[in-house]
Amino acid sequence: MSNFPVKPIPRRDFLGTVSKASLGAVLGGMAASQGVQAGSSPAAKKWAPVSARKIRMGIVGHGVCQFGAAFGFQDHPNVEVAAVSDLIRERREGLMRACRCEKSYESLEVLIKDKTIEAVFVATDAPNHARHCIEVLKSGKHVMTAVPAVFGSLEDAEELVETVEKTGLKYQMAETSCFREDCYAMRRVYHAGGFGRIIYSEGEYYHYSPTPIPSYKGWRVGMPPLWYPTHSTAYYIGVTGKRFTSVSCRGFSAGFDAYKPGGNRYDNPFSDEVALFGTSEGGSSRMLMCKGVYGVVIETGRVYGEKGWMEETKYQGTAKELPEITRPALPEGMPAGGHGGSHGPLANEFVTAILEDRMPMVNVYEALAMTVPGIVAHQSALKDGETLKVPQYLRPKA
Numbered sequence: 202m203s204n205f206p207v208k209p210i211p212r213r214d215f216l217g218t219v220s221k222a223s224l225g226a227v228l229g230g231m232a233a234s235q236g237v238q239a240g241s242s243p244a245a246k247k248w249a250p251v252s253a254r255k256i257r258m259g260i261v262g263h264g265v266c267q268f269g270a271a272f273g274f275q276d277h278p279n280v281e282v283a284a285v286s287d288l289i290r291e292r293r294e295g296l297m298r299a300c301r302c303e304k305s306y307e308s309l310e311v312l313i314k315d316k317t318i319e320a321v322f323v324a325t326d327a328p329n330h331a332r333h334c335i336e337v338l339k340s341g342k343h344v345m346t347a348v349p350a351v352f353g354s355l356e357d358a359e360e361l362v363e364t365v366e367k368t369g370l371k372y373q374m375a376e377t378s379c380f381r382e383d384c385y386a387m388r389r390v391y392h393a394g395g396f397g398r399i400i401y402s403e404g405e406y407y408h409y410s411p412t413p414i415p416s417y418k419g420w421r422v423g424m425p426p427l428w429y430p431t432h433s434t435a436y437y438i439g440v441t442g443k444r445f446t447s448v449s450c451r452g453f454s455a456g457f458d459a460y461k462p463g464g465n466r467y468d469n470p471f472s473d474e475v476a477l478f479g480t481s482e483g484g485s486s487r488m489l490m491c492k493g494v495y496g497v498v499i500e501t502g503r504v505y506g507e508k509g510w511m512e513e514t515k516y517q518g519t520a521k522e523l524p525e526i527t528r529p530a531l532p533e534g535m536p537a538g539g540h541g542g543s544h545g546p547l548a549n550e551f552v553t554a555i556l557e558d559r560m561p562m563v564n565v566y567e568a569l570a571m572t573v574p575g576i577v578a579h580q581s582a583l584k585d586g587e588t589l590k591v592p593q594y595l596r597p598k599a
């Protein structure tokens with residue numbers, strides 16, 4: 202972790218300072234040498250509907266993380282949860298209860314035949330995300346998926362982007378780091394010019410797991426760490442919208458059974474992977490996923506640019522004007538949810554993108570730009586850190 206000589210304004214003082222002014226105005230008055238703690242806006246934001254329409258949604262997947270119900274779609278005023286599904290009956294019934302929904306189907310494949318459903322949240326096992334999303338899109342429905350967008354397959358990435366483009370439907374990956382308070386603030390500051398180009402960034406997902414977390418058909422057992430990179434890579438891609446262009450990655454084995462020879466279906470020896478990416482801005486980015494570091498479970502990151510930098514929610518830099526950095530408001534009664542209060546904002550973003558007929562923030566191009574570099578990083582780790590090129594997924598020009 203970095204150790205800069207920062208003297209941030211204590212949160213209490215900062216909030217006191219902003220009580221009569223917008224955050225933009227306060228930051229505008231800051232000297233370059235001061236730090237600032239981002240936080241709640243003095244005037245609490247209020248959610249305003251963009252439409253009175255209700256989207257009929259299907260929700261699929263109530264596994265170990267019970268993720269289908271965790272994003273609060275059932276509490277969004279523009280959503281009616283029309284039906285749910287999980288292959289396992291008890292889980293299906295649990296999902297019905299959690300979503301207060303009376304209709305269920307025995308599988309995603311059956312659910313998508315329901316022509317009254319307009320959009321589906323895919324919270325199934327990671328190896329099936331790409332296939333499931335492609336099937337949902339081909340059935341004429343918008344789709345939001347749990348991370349990662351694809352699982353170790355560059356071919357799936359190609360097919361996914363082609364299907365989104367062909368169908369013209371909305372696709373969003375629910376990368377939780379993108380709507381954490383710090384990452385959200387970094388994105389706002391970046392696009393307002395507060396960092397300039399990012400010289401260096403770091404993202405990390407530590408999840409100490411001497412024995413694998415349970416999963417459907419054991420997909421987590423011995424999984425290559427950076428096939429699950431998005432909680433980390435969000436701290437560059439999700440901040441800047443720029444891209445990783447090359448990677449060199451090192452792997453490490455903490456000696457857990459799942460990574461011993463024959464211990465997993467992926468032929469993967471690494472419990473920990475640390476990658477150094479080159480970026481399209483000419484900078485570098487260190488992204489990691491580690492399961493072997495004793496006792497640590499954390500998802501975080503930071504960015505350092507030519508005009509300023511940010512750790513947690515503390516900004517330090519030269520900017521004279523910066524925008525509002527608090528996250529968008531949620532409908533009354535909709536919980537912000539887990540992973541740093543990111544679930545609710547992600548669901549709200551997906552719903553609003555459908556209603557406004559625009560691309561969601563974590564669209565297919567950003568989703569693949571966060572996911573695919575990790576797949577290439579694992580290839581590099583298997584080649585003892587050889588530098589490899591990263592395929593590019595660029596948003597079409599508006």
Ligand SMILES: NC(=O)c1ccc[n+]([C@@H]2O[C@H](COP(=O)([O-])OP(=O)(O)OC[C@H]3O[C@@H](n4cnc5c(N)ncnc54)[C@H](O)[C@@H]3O)[C@@H](O)[C@H]2O)c1
Nearest residue numbers: 262264265266267287288308309325326327347348416417
């Ligand atoms: N911070 C985060 O963003 C975060 C955190 C936790 C989990 N996740 C993601 O959420 C997803 C779900 O995680 P989990 O631990 O609950 O997974 P899991 O493997 O425990 O469960 C997956 C569920 O999907 C169901 N399923 C599979 N195929 C199906 C089909 N065709 N039709 C209906 N149901 C089907 C299975 O029956 C199972 O209950 C994973 O992809 C994981 O990567 C993301």
